[in-house]
Amino acid sequence: MTAENPDPRIVSDFLDDLITVIPAGGVGSRLWPLSQPHRPKFLLDLLGTGATLIQDTVARVSPLSERVMIVTGERHADAVGAQVPAVPAANLVTEPSPRDSMAAIALAAALIEQRWGTAVMASFAADHLIPDGEAFRATVREAARVARDGKVVVIGIEPTEPSTAFGYIEMGDPLSGEAREVAAFTEKPDAETAAGMLARGGYAWNAGMFVMRTDVLLGHLDRLQPTLAAGVREIAAAWDGPERADVVARVWSTLTKIAIDHAIAEPVAAEGGVAVVPGSFEWHDVGDFDSLAELSGAAGGTVAIGRDxxxxxxxxxxxxxxxxxxxxxxxxxxxxxxxxxxxxxLVTVRSAAQRVKDAAAALADT
Amino acid sequence: MTAENPDPRIVSDFLDDLITVIPAGGVGSRLWPLSQPHRPKFLLDLLGTGATLIQDTVARVSPLSERVMIVTGERHADAVGAQVPAVPAANLVTEPSPRDSMAAIALAAALIEQRWGTAVMASFAADHLIPDGEAFRATVREAARVARDGKVVVIGIEPTEPSTAFGYIEMGDPLSGEAREVAAFTEKPDAETAAGMLARGGYAWNAGMFVMRTDVLLGHLDRLQPTLAAGVREIAAAWDGPERADVVARVWSTLTKIAIDHAIAEPVAAEGGVAVVPGSFEWHDVGDFDSLAELSGAAGGTVAIGRDxxxxxxxxxxxxxxxxxxxxxxxxxxxxxxxxxxxxxLVTVRSAAQRVKDAAAALADT
Structure with missing residues (x-):
């Protein structure tokens, strides 16, 4: 299967075959003491709505994607399974140790091909907040349409302020529909650079939302990270058989530890292989208590969460x-x-919210 | 008995007949939520030493004074009795409602005369902190010596800083020993006035510590607050008999609500009847969390009290x-x-310690 000759099943109704992958990792250490190594951010009902972030995430993608695969640490598998019982146990992929996002997403891609053949996969973090699920899904549908043609597609969030907390996507020439080429990815900017990008326009926040065909992803990986590609294919081949534990034990720790941004998004963008589909829906990563307060409260008012x-x-x-x-x-x-x-x-002030990441270590040092 | 012809028993060994009165009132609302209406400051082990402030106070005066009388609110009588079992129940004088310090001290004076005849009484708040009990008692002995001769004696604390939290005593001409006339009492000064007084010298903090013969106090009261004087004498006469409840119910609420400073100390000082004995011992009223932190910790260090x-x-x-x-x-x-x-x-900062007095009301308003 190539971009010129796509799987007819995907063409006929790709939403039936869209498979969502949710990498559920990262403690969220700026949300300590809510977040803990045994209770990472994605397992929290951070806004006190009655649903945890991973439950929200699964609910948001379910209308798009019958199959949802979650990749998480072994120690969190039971908690994740309990929180999202609709995801079959076989689709909870556990990592023996964190090897960064590329290993998690590539293993998911290889497992999808192994089990169900080539498909469009969409990868979304387990711990972000998107209030308008319908607007989100409309953007994913457009991204999947573009991905079907062989592009790695990134969803670019329309910036609402010159944030220094996110990487930015520089958008290039128009492609079909709403899609545009990705001219470049930029790292988290300083305030001046961020303000300049907002003033010039043509930039979007990189929220780590990727949509692509599994064969396209693994094909790029074969070229750019061959060890990693071979490793995840070997693990995937053994995953549903009796050798899984042995193969994982032997191969997992040899996988290159690299983020998908550096392994795929940046080099493939340089080759012209990445498209961006702009998303104008509200999106928050709720990374710290300042964001949580901003998101939850009227200006100057008291915000109480998870308490009566x-x-x-x-x-x-x-x-x-x-x-x-x-x-x-x-x-x-x-x-x-x-x-x-x-x-x-924890006692702090919103302006010190970033420093909360050091709280657990300070306590351990007492 | 007059100043010219003192009770020979007092002359022979006044410490045997010194009776200490401890007015135990005041919630200490700037120490909320430790202090509460049902658990006022004097019942707290504020420094985490294992002894409450009233226990400390009783322990401090016991070597001086075999008889200790505590005047407190009816609702606190059981807690006080439990904390200081060495004070006989008959010496726990309960007020049906707060009528300010003059009523409490005058009732104690009248009860002392009623039960044991004229004595030197010393009155000390139940919720102050004095680390060096021996230095304190030496000053009280000197004050009692002066009181024996008919003066109302106030112990004046040597100022260590230009505090605006206390009233000041302006010291006048020398009397015998360490005693001096009180030229005047001043209200809590502003910062500039306080600095000026410290620079000029000759001022002491008024910590509300009074030592005087019961007959001297009640004599002044007969002249200056006759209704109050007659009222406490009537209550005292009935106190140890079957009519107590009836008399208290009828008379207590008619007693003039006034502080001893305004009822006695200021007018009698104007007549030349008040002496001050300087005390150079360390004294703290620990009125708020800023004082508590100052008292408990090294500068800039963490202070933890009542927790492991x-x-x-x-x-x-x-x-x-x-x-x-x-x-x-x-x-x-x-x-x-x-x-x-x-x-x-409670979450606050030391610079806002005074505002804590409004915390309970703010909570009640939610």
Missing amino acids: LPVATVAARGPLVVGGTKPVVVVGVDDAVVVESDEAI | LPVATVAARGPLVVGGTKPVVVVGVDDAVVVESDEAI
Whole structure:
């Protein structure tokens, strides 16, 4: 199968064969103490809506994609299985150790080919927030249409501010429909660079959302990361048989540890092989408590998540209080963040939200 | 008995007849949520030493004074009795409602005269902190010597800083020993006035410590607050008999609500009847969390009170953490104050310590 001669099954109704892969990794250490090594961000009901981020993610893709495959760490497999019982156990792919995103996504691609033949696969992080599922799915449908023709497609989020927290996609010449060439990927910019990109226009945030045919991905990988490609094919061949444990034990730790951005997106974009489909839906990675407060509250107001007991203030603007089993009063501290989990209490302010990533280590050092 | 002809028993060994009165009132609302209406400051082990402030106070006066009388609210009588079992139940004088310090101290004076005849009484708040008990008692002995001769004596604390939190005593002409006339009492000054007083010298902090003969106090009261004087004498006469409840119910609420400073100290000082004995011992009223942190910790270091679990910091100078059953991490907030009681969690900073008095009301308004 090549781009010139696509699988007719995909052409006839690719949505039937779209397979979503959800890499569920990353602790989310700036959300400590909610996030913990044994309870990473994707397992959290971060907004107190009653659904965890991975449950939201699965619910969001299910109308598009009958088959959902989740790739996660072995230690999280039981929790993931319990949270998303609709995903069959066979589709919970467990990693013995983190080998970065390329190994996870490539193993998923190889397993999909092994089990079901070539398909369009879409990969979305397990811990992002997208309120408008329908707008998201419309963009994925367009991305899948472009992917069918052999492009690696990245969904580019329309920037709403000159954020320095994300990489940017420089959009090039128009392709069919809404798709455009990717001229280049840029790393997270400084504030001045970000402001310049927003002023010039033609840039989108890179939210790590990739849509591509499994054969296209694995074909690029054969050229660009042959060891990794061979390794995941070997593991996939053994996955559903008696040799899985032996092969994984032998091969997994030899897989090149690299992000899909560096392994595929950047070099293939340089060859003209990556398209971007712009998505204008609201998207948040909710990476820290400042984002969570921004997302959850009216400006200057109190935000309480995951708790029923009152929060009061004296001369204190807009606290975010998460969890806990007692009333909380904040006095004289603006933008306070007070988070209580079973394990610990965090006290900080929104402007220090990035430093929370060092909290667990500071506690371990006491 | 007059100043010219003192009770020979007092002259012979006044320490045997010194009776200490401890007015135990005041919630200490700036120490919320540790302090609560049902658990006022004097019942707290504020420094985590294993002794509450009233226990400390009783222990401090016991070597001076065989008889200790505590005046407290009816709702606190059981807790006080449990904390200081060495004080006989008959010496726990309960007020049906707060009528300010003059009513409490005057009732104690009248009860002392009723039960044991004229004595020197010394009155000390139940919720102050004095680390050096021996130095304190030496000052009280000197004050009692001066009181024996008919003066109302106030112990004046040597100022260590130009505090705006206390009233000041302006010291006048020398009397015998270390005693001096009180030229005047001044209200809590502003910062400039306080600095001026410290620079000029001759001022002491008024810590509300009064030593005087019961007959001297009640004599002044007969002249200056006759209704109050008659009321406490009537209550005292009935106190140890069957009519107590009826008399208290009828008379208590008619007693003038006034502080001893305004009822006695200021007008009698204007007549030349008040002496001050300087005390150079360390004294703290520990009125708020800023004082508690100052008192408990090395500058810039973490202070943990009433808890065993760790406190860690990231980019956060000198937090004070009181109580609680979980590790606490403070990130990016200098001088944070985190207090957990059974009832609530307070998050503030030392510079806002005064505003904590509004916390309970803010919570009640939620």
